[in-house]
Amino acid sequence: MTRALLASALCLHAVALAAAELPRGDAEKGKTIATQVCAPCHGADGNSPTPANPKLGGQISEYTYKQLANYKAAQGAKPERENPVMGAMVAGLSAADMRNVAAYFATQKPSQGSAKNKETVFFGRKLYRGGDAAKGVPACAACHGPDGSGIPVQYPRLAGQYAEYTEAQLKAFRDGTRANDANRMMRAIAARMSDKDIASVSDYIAGLR
Ligand code: HEC
Ligand code: HEC
Numbered sequence: 001m002t003r004a005l006l007a008s009a010l011c012l013h014a015v016a017l018a019a020a021e022l023p024r025g026d027a028e029k030g031k032t033i034a035t036q037v038c039a040p041c042h043g044a045d046g047n048s049p050t051p052a053n054p055k056l057g058g059q060i061s062e063y064t065y066k067q068l069a070n071y072k073a074a075q076g077a078k079p080e081r082e083n084p085v086m087g088a089m090v091a092g093l094s095a096a097d098m099r100n101v102a103a104y105f106a107t108q109k110p111s112q113g114s115a116k117n118k119e120t121v122f123f124g125r126k127l128y129r130g131g132d133a134a135k136g137v138p139a140c141a142a143c144h145g146p147d148g149s150g151i152p153v154q155y156p157r158l159a160g161q162y163a164e165y166t167e168a169q170l171k172a173f174r175d176g177t178r179a180n181d182a183n184r185m186m187r188a189i190a191a192r193m194s195d196k197d198i199a200s201v202s203d204y205i206a207g208l209r
Contacts, residue, residue, distance in 0.1 A: 023096075025061060025103025033101045037089065047111040051162035058110035062153035064102035068093065070180045081180040113160040115207030117200070124204030127197060135192045140201065143185075148208035154182070159208035166202035174198075 035044050038056075042048045046057030056064060070081035072090045079087055090098065115121045129146070131139040140158070145151055148159030158166065172178035174190035181187060190198070 023099065025065070025099035025101070027100070027104040027107050030097075030100035030102070030104030033093070033097055034104050038101065041085075042105075046105040046108040048162075051164035054165045055110060055161055056105040057108035058149075059102075059105055059157050060150050060152050060155075061099075061102045061106035063150070063156040064105055065099055067180075068098040068102065069095070072098075081178060110157070110160050112209050113162065113206040115203045116163070117203045120196075120200035121204055121207070124200035124202075127201045128204055128208075132192075132197070137189060137192050137197070140205075148205055158205045161205060163199075163202040163206040166205050167198055170198045170202065 034042075034046070041050075041053045042056050046055060046059070048055050067081060068086075068090050071079055071083060071086040072093075073079040073087060093101070115124070127137065128140045128148075131137045131142075140148075143151065143155045144158050145155070148157065150157035169178060170186075170190050170193065173181065173186040174193065176187060179187065193201075
């Protein structure tokens with residue numbers, strides 16, 4: 001093993017250990033919360049009925065937990081991810097509730113979506129898989145996986161998500177209204193993307209499976 005490979009293997013090991021130290025969510029308990037509170041907007045199985053609300057089914061549990069924690073405002077402070085609707089939803093949830101509901105949605109099967117724009121899907125695919133070296137946009141696949149299923153624990157699943165939601169998030173990272181990404185990872189990328197880049201890659205992602 002080369003030194004670099006060894007270093008990255010050690011690093012992955014450290015990440016895995018950190019994740020293992022978190023208490024595991026109880027999907028059964030999470031199901032009750034999902035059915036009673038989240039279902040009208042996200043679907044009981046996490047496959048939300050409308051594009052304004054993201055699909056949560058099959059999402060990496062640690063990512064979902066992080067988002068819920070980010071929506072929650074610490075006393076007197078702004079939440080890391082600002083959204084009035086989700087802010088109200090998490091206000092009454094404990095850390096254990098959030099872990100449980102995240103674990104539940106991770107066990108659900110994500111529904112398939114489809115790309116809708118034939119004109120841009122090839123360009124969207126190129127951007128997703130290879131990035132745009134001239135603009136300094138890295139390949140999305142490097143962090144979100146070639147099939148968009150994400151890479152635990154930090155990098156979320158994107159595959160099959162409603163294009164409208166993906167597009168809104170990329171624009172929010174671009175204008176800084178969403179700023180909860182560690183090391184500005186997504187803000188730095190979105191800042192280099194045009195409206196056309198964002199629309200094309202979002203449409204392509206909707207059809208990934
Ligand atoms: C009234 C509708 C509504 C309800 C009820 C609701 N949500 Fe949401 N949820 C939304 C909307 C709208 C967004 C997008 C917010 C944004 O842009 O940040 C969202 C975003 C999210 C996200 C971020 C997803 C991502 O991919 O980053 C998570 C996680 C989430 N909701 C979980 C839940 C859970 C768990 C519950 C139940 C406890 C719940 N939501 C209840 C409307 C709702
Ligand atoms: C260097 C790694 C990296 C690359 C490359 C990358 N992302 Fe991300 N992305 C992240 C991280 C980390 C997050 C989670 C941020 C957080 O914690 O909220 C994220 C989150 C997202 C989200 C929000 C998902 C949701 O459910 O709300 C979208 C959409 C997204 N990325 C799209 C893309 C697209 C499109 C590309 C390619 C143009 C891309 N990403 C390239 C690291 C990356």
